[in-house]
Amino acid sequence: MSSTDVLIVGAGPTGLTLGIDLARRGVTAQVVERENGLFPGSRGKGLQPRTMEIFDDLGVYDAIRAAGGTYPVGMIWRDGERAGEHRMFDPVGTDEDSPYTEPCMIPQWRTQRILLERLEELGGKVAFGRKVTGLTQDEEGVTAHLASGDAVRARYAVAADGGRSAVRRAVGIAMTGEQVDPGPMLVADVRITGLDRDNWHLFPPRDGVDGDGAGGDILAICPLAGTEDFQLITRFAHGTEVDLSLDGIRRVVAARSHLAPEDVTEVRWASDFRPRAALADRFRVGRVFLAGDAAHVHSPAGGQGLNTSVQDAHNLGWKLGAVLREGAGASLLDTYEEERRPIAAQMLSLSTGVHRGEIRRGAATRQLGLGYPESSLTHETRTAPGPLRAGGRAPDATVDGVRLFDAFRGPHWTLLALGMPAPDIDVPVRTVRGPAHDSYGTGLFLVRPDGYVGWAGDTAAAGLPEYLTRFGPRRPPA
Known part of the structure; x- marks a missing residue:
């Protein structure tokens, strides 16, 4: 039986992000994936600005940006003619505290490849073709049983194995949710001719339904940045059997657009699904945690699922590292x-609202306004807080020549002393000193490793030592 500190089940964006975060903290983690390789499709192609900030912290931002691109303008077609443009997102102004304001488009398979490369740079790896078939736990750890007959013993396990999570079922956690849309949807990565790569091509429904049931809903064909592929997505009437073959997809394209069947030259990946919104009743049982789709299943509208999942991993990683390596x-x-569970519930509501056309993509879908003001880790001690309160996301800024996102990057805590002296702290905290700043105001701000303000005060005497003793970093054992 092999052993590890943390067993991560699933090598999607959630599992790979968690593996990277643990590796840079010196935590031994084993990532197992039931498939023989990484997920091959483009499915979660939109990375929101908050996720880009996390990828900056993890050291993969440059690679993601180089491989991806911006979202193209939607082009509406009617009867083979361009009939107008559609802006997918409400505009958001740029400012210093949010350097990444627009979503990045990059196929999910490419995001995962970049994350895997980063994990391997840090000494981690993924064991492919390793299916978990059962799991038991006791007071000391978790034992996962594999289809091969092997077993893995870990101090903690994380289910990052998707919406049909075998680990979630093994520990008996139910999911509560609703069907967002009764009709099945098709998503496919295709090679196609006859369309430019400068626009997201939108074909509104034609009148009537053709004989094979292909008509009756919008067809969207989007060029995937950095590739020769397009992502095709459309919806069918309830009860329709979706044909994922090349011929089946050609029929849909011909029925719902001015394109000829032969304009679809290749299907590289295809899947059908029924949009659903569901939330796990719990995110933890004993030494087993749920993250990503194993904990919450979203409609793809609004691009919240993958992004919320990455943020689950970023939240859990530093906490596991603190317990396993810092005492x-x-x-x-x-x-x-x-x-994380209240955030996931909020994002599920947002995704469903976007899917149903009740909410526009805009500031909320960028996820920069999320925080933990009600968390037991949040301590706001000022009687008159400034623009930033404890629990909020720590914004970027330049303080006395230091860019804060550069100072935050890495697996450490950061103390900002703005407009006041910095106290001496006998724990491994990076300290940045400078004048008061418009985004923060004046005060002391203790920034957690995941980029949120844990404690804020006018003076260290207002509870900073006590906070650090309870929650903060400690020197690793000798």
Whole structure:
């Protein structure tokens, strides 16, 4: 039986992000994936600005940006003629505190490849073709049983194995949700001729339905940045059997656009699904945690699922590292569900609203306004807080010549002393000193490793030492 500190089940964006975060903290983690390789499709192609900030922290931003691109303007077609443009997102102004304001388009398979390369740079790896068939736990750890007959013993396990999570079922956690749309949807990566790559091509429904049931809903064909592929997505009437073959997809394209069947030259990946919104009743049982789609299943509209999943991993990673390597109390892990489950519920509501046309893509879908003001890890001690309160996302800024996102990058805590002296702290905290700043105001701000303000005060005497003793970093054991 092999052993590890953390067993991560699933090598999607969630599992790979968590693996990277743990590797840079010196935590031994084993990532197992039931498939023989990475997910091959473009499905989660939109990375929101908050996720780009996390990828900056993890050291993959440059690679993601180089491989991706911006979202193209929607082009509406009617009867083979261009009939107008559609802006997918409400505009958001740029400012210093949010350097990444627009979503990045990059196929999910490419995002995962970049994450895997980063994991391997840090000494981690993924064991492919390793299917978990059962899991038991006790007071000391978790034992996962594999289809090969092997077993893995870990101090903690994380289910990052998707919406049909075998680990979630093994520990008996139910999901509560609703069907967002009764009709099945088709998503496919195709090679296609006859369309430019400068626009997201939108074909509104024609009158009537053709004989094979292909008509009756919008067809969207989007060029995938950095590739020769297009992502095709459309919806069918309830009860339709979706044909994923080349001929089947050609029929749909011909029925719903001015394109000829032979304009679709290749299907590189295809899947059908029924949009659903569901939330796990719990995010933790004992030493087993749920993250990503194993914990929450979204409609793809609005691009919230993958992004919320990456943020789950970023939240859990530093807490596991603190417990396993820095001597923090195990109760710190209780805050994972406390913080992430309400956020997931909020994002599920947002995704469903976008899917149903009730909410426009805009500031909310960028996820920069999310935070943990009600968390037990959040301590706001000022009687008159400035523009930023404890629990909020720590914005970017330049303070006395130091870019804050550069100072935050890495697996450490950061203390900002703005407009006041910095106290001496006998724990490994990076300190940045400077004048008051418009985005922060004046005060002391203790920024967690995941980029949120844990404690804020006018003076260290207002509880900073006590906070650090309970939640903050500690020197690793000798």
